[in-house]
Amino acid sequence: MNLKAITIRRTRQADLIDAFTLVMNTANHLRRKRGMSTTRIKKLKQPPSLLVHMLKTDPEGSFVAVDKTGKLVGFSMALIREEEWYLAFLFVDPTLQSKGLGQKLLGKAMRYGKKNGCKRWALVTFSYNPQAIAVYSKMGMPPQRPLLTMERKRDDDKSFKKLRSPIKLTVTKITEEKYINRLTSLDRRARQLARPEEHFFWLADENYDTLIFHDGKKLVGYAVVNSRGMIAPVVASEPKYLVSLLAHAVEWGVAQGHKFQIMFVQGEQLEVIRMLTAAGFHIDEATLLMASEQVSDPKLYIPATLAHF
Numbered sequence: 001m002n003l004k005a006i007t008i009r010r011t012r013q014a015d016l017i018d019a020f021t022l023v024m025n026t027a028n029h030l031r032r033k034r035g036m037s038t039t040r041i042k043k044l045k046q047p048p049s050l051l052v053h054m055l056k057t058d059p060e061g062s063f064v065a066v067d068k069t070g071k072l073v074g075f076s077m078a079l080i081r082e083e084e085w086y087l088a089f090l091f092v093d094p095t096l097q098s099k100g101l102g103q104k105l106l107g108k109a110m111r112y113g114k115k116n117g118c119k120r121w122a123l124v125t126f127s128y129n130p131q132a133i134a135v136y137s138k139m140g141m142p143p144q145r146p147l148l149t150m151e152r153k154r155d156d157d158k159s160f161k162k163l164r165s166p167i168k169l170t171v172t173k174i175t176e177e178k179y180i181n182r183l184t185s186l187d188r189r190a191r192q193l194a195r196p197e198e199h200f201f202w203l204a205d206e207n208y209d210t211l212i213f214h215d216g217k218k219l220v221g222y223a224v225v226n227s228r229g230m231i232a233p234v235v236a237s238e239p240k241y242l243v244s245l246l247a248h249a250v251e252w253g254v255a256q257g258h259k260f261q262i263m264f265v266q267g268e269q270l271e272v273i274r275m276l277t278a279a280g281f282h283i284d285e286a287t288l289l290m291a292s293e294q295v296s297d298p299k300l301y302i303p304a305t306l307a308h309f
């Protein structure tokens with residue numbers, strides 16, 4: 001198909017189910033090509049709440065490409081938090097790849113960042129897609145850091161291996177927005193930006209538990225645990241607490257009945273990788289943080305989803 005038959009326009013909320021389906025199908029196509037196992041795709045009745053949240057915070061940063069029949073064949077979504085531009089998604093239908101559409105969608109998403117004065121540029125992509133790595137490197141975002149997707153599953157009649165926290169901390173689930181300033185100051189050191197938008201979203205969505213941790217009276221970090229098994233992010237005030245925060249957050253998920261758990265670990269987090277593998281987590285895949293410069297301190301930070309790090 002000729003690209004002249006393709007229209008690019010801003011994403012609307014009504015596009016989000018098709019956009020997410022495109023993301024999943026295209027990722028599976030890539031995985032199949034590489035001989036990897038694919039993800040089962042459920043038919044959605046509603047768009048994922050994270051996508052709705054991202055489109056609400058950044059309505060001018062997301063674009064869809066549509067063909068003459070109205071079919072969605074491309075999707076990009078970028079977020080701006082302080083001076084950082086972050087690409088949450090860039091996907092082109094496999095039948096239309098390598099014709100320039102991806103770079104067009106990326107160009108539009110980057111224009112949104114330039115217009116708003118962004119100084120740092122970042123995203124996560126598949127380590128097994130050299131084409132994507134090439135596109136982003138050319139645009140000033142070379143590979144910075146490997147990330148490991150680590151997962152474990154259990155059968156109904158089995159239990160998970162327990163994680164032991166080296167430092168015993170008090171865990172409190174919070175629901176009130178009065179904590180956001182404290183969470184945001186932890187983010188500033190660990191993630192190198194403030195993102196109250198995400199805290200409002202996590203606190204309001206019943207699928208996410210925001211946990212704060214104290215060592216005695218001292219606040220030493222927070223973690224977000226979702227009901228589907230994702231433990232992301234985990235944020236520490238000091239390096240010595242990171243492993244303990246993670247162990248407590250994983251055990252919180254176990255107590256909520258998780259049968260599956262997943263998190264995204266930064267390559268140099270050796271102590272974390274060792275603790276997780278000993279507890280039955282395996283590495284499902286490696287992805288790459290591509291960025292104009294580093295965007296977090298790996299001694300303090302285990303990322304949120306790859307769509308917003």
Ligand SMILES: CC(C)(COP(=O)(O)OP(=O)(O)OC[C@H]1O[C@@H](n2cnc3c(N)ncnc32)[C@H](O)[C@@H]1OP(=O)(O)O)[C@@H](O)C(=O)NCCC(=O)NCCS
Pocket residue numbers: 026027030089090091092093096097098099100101102103104123124125126129130131132134135
């Ligand atoms: C990655 C993706 C978005 C790119 O979109 P696309 O429309 O296929 O790509 P384009 O045709 O716009 O651009 C590809 C560019 O990469 C270059 N390229 C491809 N493979 C390359 C390689 N191995 N080394 C160097 N350059 C390479 C091409 O030459 C082209 O650049 P050019 O126009 O200067 O010649 C698309 O292929 C896709 O959806 N892939 C699967 C999902 C994915 O990986 N998404 C990224 C997740 S963040």
